Amino acid sequence: MPRTRLARSLTTLITAAALVAGSVLGATGAQARPRPDQGGLRAALLRVTAAGAPGAFAVIRDHDHPGLDRSLAVGESDLDGTRMRTDARFRVGSNTKMFTAVIVLRLAERGLLDLDRPLRGYLPAGTLPAGWPVTARQLLEHRAGMYDHVNDLLEQSGEETTAAFEARIRNTVYAPRDLVARSVRHGLQYTPGSAYAYSNTGFVLLALAAEHLTGRPYAELLREGITGPLGLRRTSFTVPAKRIAGRHITGYLTNDDPRRPLLDSTEQTASWIWSAGAVVSSAGDMDRFLTALLAGSAGGLVSDDSLRQMTRALPTGVTGIGYGLGLRRITLSCGTVFGHGGIVQGYQSQAFATPNGHRTVVVFANASNNGAVTQGLMDVLDPAFCGGSHPSGPGHARVGAAHTVPAVEDSRV
Numbered sequence: 001m002p003r004t005r006l007a008r009s010l011t012t013l014i015t016a017a018a019l020v021a022g023s024v025l026g027a028t029g030a031q032a033r034p035r036p037d038q039g040g041l042r043a044a045l046l047r048v049t050a051a052g053a054p055g056a057f058a059v060i061r062d063h064d065h066p067g068l069d070r071s072l073a074v075g076e077s078d079l080d081g082t083r084m085r086t087d088a089r090f091r092v093g094s095n096t097k098m099f100t101a102v103i104v105l106r107l108a109e110r111g112l113l114d115l116d117r118p119l120r121g122y123l124p125a126g127t128l129p130a131g132w133p134v135t136a137r138q139l140l141e142h143r144a145g146m147y148d149h150v151n152d153l154l155e156q157s158g159e160e161t162t163a164a165f166e167a168r169i170r171n172t173v174y175a176p177r178d179l180v181a182r183s184v185r186h187g188l189q190y191t192p193g194s195a196y197a198y199s200n201t202g203f204v205l206l207a208l209a210a211e212h213l214t215g216r217p218y219a220e221l222l223r224e225g226i227t228g229p230l231g232l233r234r235t236s237f238t239v240p241a242k243r244i245a246g247r248h249i250t251g252y253l254t255n256d257d258p259r260r261p262l263l264d265s266t267e268q269t270a271s272w273i274w275s276a277g278a279v280v281s282s283a284g285d286m287d288r289f290l291t292a293l294l295a296g297s298a299g300g301l302v303s304d305d306s307l308r309q310m311t312r313a314l315p316t317g318v319t320g321i322g323y324g325l326g327l328r329r330i331t332l333s334c335g336t337v338f339g340h341g342g343i344v345q346g347y348q349s350q351a352f353a354t355p356n357g358h359r360t361v362v363v364f365a366n367a368s369n370n371g372a373v374t375q376g377l378m379d380v381l382d383p384a385f386c387g388g389s390h391p392s393g394p395g396h397a398r399v400g401a402a403h404t405v406p407a408v409e410d411s412r413v
Helices: 011-017 038-050 091-110 138-139 160-168 174-182 200-214 219-228 282-293 305-313 371-386
Strands: 055-062 070-075 321-323 327-334 335-344 347-353 359-363
Touching: 038 091, 038 138, 038 335, 038 359, 038 371, 055 160, 055 371, 070 138, 091 138, 091 219, 091 282, 091 305, 091 335, 091 347, 174 200, 200 219, 219 282, 282 371, 321 359, 327 371, 335 371, 347 371, 359 371
Parallel strands: none
Antiparallel strands: 055 070, 055 359, 321 327, 327 335, 335 347, 347 359
16 A cells, blocks of 8 residues: 555646645645744744643644654643653544544445435444434534534533543443434434534444444454554554553643643543544654545545545634535635644644645644633644745735634533
């Protein structure tokens, strides 16, 4: 299988050029993309730690211009004083959705699943009620009307976040179909396809369909279709095992009263989020995954046609942010990027790339249930991709203009 440094085919180059026309982020060859703003990056990361995260990092890889690579870390990877490392493993949260989307698109390419037919026909009998018309495409786009089961598992009115974590998350093992059943009890929230509403349950359903169609566990599909061929040795899915193997960063859940100590939330079954958020990975592996994904056919993960569908992002109701098939599109001051973000108790990350996948950015902090940390990580993206200044003109902000990307992840986790 191809590796992430494969040369792009002519077809892929043409496709990428169409996607990034008019964007500084699409520059290749002699026209270099903006140099990352080192000072802006460090200042943004320090704001993240000042907001309450023990540590944070940003890893930038530019596959056309390695001289533009950057790895910056501030603070600590645990409260024992171990310095933050950019090569350690961490829980990637909803970045898992990109992996699940690839598994589903590959099944569609093989003719095993039609993205536009009701998904209940690809699921074990009784998983969804008869007559529910939700499709894989709608689930991938968060437009299926599925109630998010996570709302029933996180803290309820009057309940403290860390107490809810200990009571229902850390040690409890949930079966994926039970998660879906929690959602189904609430009924469809709106006519499928008519609105956008983020739902983790949709990506649980997609993985259940993949398992049913192939007769293989999700972890095997992930390993044999993605992590093995790409050599992602630090990426794994081990639900319900609670420990993270190998060198990893300690994650901390913030108490609702920030004056109280942070709670070490590293160990948990992650079964409550399953195929919507339980992957463990590293910045280096996320770079290789995004680079291969956005190369289309040349990257060996999905076809050029599947990639076009994944990146065809629809509005979400938040200015500058769209959502495709398991991929989020963000508009920065110098163009658009594709990827995802993720929060799972103790861990926050954002992993994005230029439309052609030639520059990737992974930013991370080891604290959650802290909206200021969530927004702080989003604020790292613009200086990482756009630098301190860039050409002004149609489609570009003025030189030196501040640019804030709204935080859209669920900071309660």
